[in-house]
Amino acid sequence: MALPFQNVYIHRKVAETSSKPxxxxxxxxxxxxxxxxxKDFFYICPVHLSDRGFATAMVDEAAEAEKKKKEEMDKELEKIKKEYEEKMKRKEEKKKDKDKDKDKDKGKEKAKDTESPDKEKPEDEKPKVEKAVEVPSFSEYQLHRNFFNIRLDKYREKQIAKRNMERLKNPLYFPAVPKDGPV
Structure with a gap:
């Protein structure tokens, strides 16, 4: 007997107002x-999706490759940013060295006072980037055998109930009233 649908479920999110049990x-x-x-859908908590006893995530190779490529690009971008910051620091140091030569004439104390806030300021301005640990989310899942059989049974029950309602609406389904009198 052919199955009405395959054991491949796609994960979707709905609005808070549309949430169900x-x-x-x-x-x-x-x-x-x-x-x-x-043909079949049901609401499920994200916690249950990570449970091995409920469903298995189907890894999409193309999505994985794209994710790895994005991570490599992010690493490359971080590397370039660091190089740029180092160049800017060197440039500022050269500029400060030139300023020191000019300040020597004015006084050593003023040069020290102006240098210390400048050196502290770039370190304070740098935003500290902390990478959050991402929970892997997949878009396709395969239910385990027992849960898939439950879904198949519910689907078949719905189909039987639908057929029964159609039969009840049809007046020809019921027997006709006898036309002859009692014998």
Whole structure:
């Protein structure tokens, strides 16, 4: 027997106002897993998505390659920024050296007073960049066998209920009233 849909679910987010209970824990959730053919969907907490006993993330090789490329570009950018900052420091030091020569005539004390705030200022102005640890998020998941069978059973129950409602709406489904009198 052919399955009505494949065991490949796509992770989507919905608005806070559209949140519904999680299939597992019944807490309000904005994460939805939906099949690519859109025959089945359910709300799930992001915590359950990371659970190995519930679903397995399907790694998209193209997305992984793109992510690695982006990381390499970020590293290259950081390297270039550091080189630029070093060049700017050297340039400022040369400029200060020239200023020192001019200040020697005016007085040594003034030169020391003007140098110390300048040296502290660039260090204070530098923003400290801390990289946050990113939780890997995948877009496609494959449910484990037991959970997928539960989803299939629910889908089949919905289809049976739909057919039964259509039958109840059809007046020909019920038997006709006897036209002959009692014998």
């Amino acid at each position: 999680c299939m597992v824990c019944l807490k309000s959730s904005t994460s939805v897993l939906i099949t690519s053919c859109q």
